[in-house]
Amino acid sequence: MGIYQQLGLKQVINASGKMTALGASAVHPSIAKAMGEAAMDYVEISELMIVAGRHIAEATGAEDGCPTSGAAAGIAISVAAVIAGCHLSLIERLPFSEGMKNKIIIQKGHAVHFGASVQQMIALGGGKVVEVGHANHVEADHLREAIDDQTAALLYVKSHHAIQKGMQSLDTMIQLGREFGLPVIVDAAAEEDLRRYVAMGADLVIYSGGKAIGGPTSGFIAGRADLVAACRAQYKGVGRAMKVGKEAIAGLLAALGQYDPEKQNVTEQRRRVEWLAGELDRLPGVKARIAQDEAGREIYRVQVQLDKRVTGMTAHELTRQLEQGNPAIFTRNHYVNTGVIAFDPRPFHEGQEHIIAARMKELLQKQGEGE
Template sequence: MTASDRPPSVDALARSLTASGLPHPICVDIAREAIAADDVDGARRRADHFRRTLLTDVVNATGVLLHTNLGRAPLAHSQDARPQTVEFDLSSGERGSRQTAVGQLFARLTGAEAAMVVNNNAAAVLLVLAALAAGRDVPVSRGESVEIGGSFRVPEVMEQSGCRLIDVGTTNRTRLSDYQRAITRADTDVAIVMKVHPSNYRVEGFIEETSLPELATLEVPVMADIGSGLLDANVPWLTGAPPAWLAGEPAAVQAIADGVDIVTFSGDKLLGGPQAGIIVGRADLVERCARHPLARALRPGGLVLRSLQDTALTYLDKRAATDISFWRMVGRSMDDLDRSAERIRAALEQDHGIVPARVITAASEALPGAGSAPGITMPSRALVVDGDHLAALRSAPIPVIARTRDGRTLLDLRTIDPAQEPHVVAALGSALAVT
């Protein structure tokens, strides 16, 4: 074997991958793998593939505002690398509770006596059940004993909490009397009644469910897992009437006003904040949750707490419509979406020579996503091009995630932030240049 036939050294090949932006130890691993596989020429491709397995900024052009696979609510948050009062009381100079700052804000926002935060809503449900109902019975309507995304099954979460599920009613009809019978049966020991927002599951037709005000008349505490994180059904942060697609979506303010004792919901859905589970309700019940050993295991860190604090203050300052990305997407008018379409089409022609006829604007339907307002859509606009260009769009330096239908690629404009339009132009221009 001549010197020219020998593979390069691992170090030399690793240094040739510097442009990938990966740390040198990772480049060394990739170089070793490429040499071992006799694929020296594919080392750069391997490095690019590895880089794309890391968390990467993308453009959401799917039309799903809260896309679970894309992190749900888009959120901008930054803070200085400085100590903060996560568990320090400035008044006393002693150790404080990490729940104080955010808890008081969400209690104020929802009209509850108290509030606390854990790391996601599944954890919130688990903690409430473990703290308030371990070893006892919890009636749940059969129509609400559901499986939500990621194999979150209500019966299994209840089992892990240590409580016992009591099925009441039927899949399509559950009345107040069904709960009352479960409570008064001689063989049950009911701690609380739980009502579950079915998320991405909907039953229509011959149905009947028991409302929260009705459940609040029961002689045991009532828990409502409203899931989607809508603070107030009246959406006072928006101008005009509440959007039609929100009709029937449960909200924290109304649940507390209806007499529900404890409410759980997500931070990263309709609330528009970071992933978190928020528990609001009666002070004595929230305190029992805070004292439970699981509360320490499920507690959020300082980054989440500070981000949630900023989110809560945004609502209290009445800036949610402009400062929270989800509500900005909701609030965009059709005329505004049409203007975005024309800007992108003009830039494609000017920068890439793509004639406007190849990229048309068509009516589209966006949806909230993440199990919020299941089955409901909102009008939108989409850029439409012939053919399937999904892979090419994903391969752009800033990947664009779109969808296909009937042999065409659609980029929904409601989920594209106007600041990301240049990325769409670059990705779509490159994709169409090769076809």
């Protein structure tokens, strides 16, 4: 019996992805061991932060790094850093930034909700959000004309949540940043390539520790040494409310140390999705296909379209029944309103695709029999 079942909770099969709502990643035993050892000893946190920054820099190719409690905290801390720098009197004023250079420019299609809103994370860091362009169309002039003497930074969101068409590229944002002498912040929370955006010239890049790299709930910021120093300084201000513990830092560094984006076992993931797609496509009223991640990552999922006339239930009703079972099965349901759900193989434990196929067959058979 697992720890959560000992607490009286249902077993969860995560077919949604590395989602915060389901605990992000199930860490490797070596990462859990590092966290356990860290929990049983003491360390000077300020020194740990500096050393962690060196490890983050080595993993990302950045000048320095700063651990955070998560990617959302990374947004707030990065924004606070570009507004207040290392000036303690300003740090202690945030998030109240009246009279300070505090505007953060973001493309309208990047002003997304990921469980909370990007705009709120910016505001927590003292930023005044300036959304430019339209939800599906932004031109470089929209960005350029929004920049004024109160602009503190440009923020680019690289995410499957963001609109993927009609937005200006990160290259354009970086060029504008250089043109106007403004830092460019990249929210790359779930991205797998830890070096790409630093190499492109982004000034601060934010990652989740619990997503692609498979670490504990945590995050980190990589980038320019002066701005990263300002990020660390925010732990004397708004960062205090989102501080990261020694255990999470130890687990994060262990995950970074063994992370290799070239060894993410895509072959095994494809095997699982091909098998599951074949099983589900045989069910009446179900069309199953393999689909690549919306943001272009090397992630493949089973995408299922339901024909309500045959299945007798909507995709929303099906996901609800899957979640109410024991084990509870959570799907990736960003498009459930269109009748589409998806199954992400990355979080599966051994053989869980077979449980999913059997449960889907059971539910649709019951519905067909009028139960």
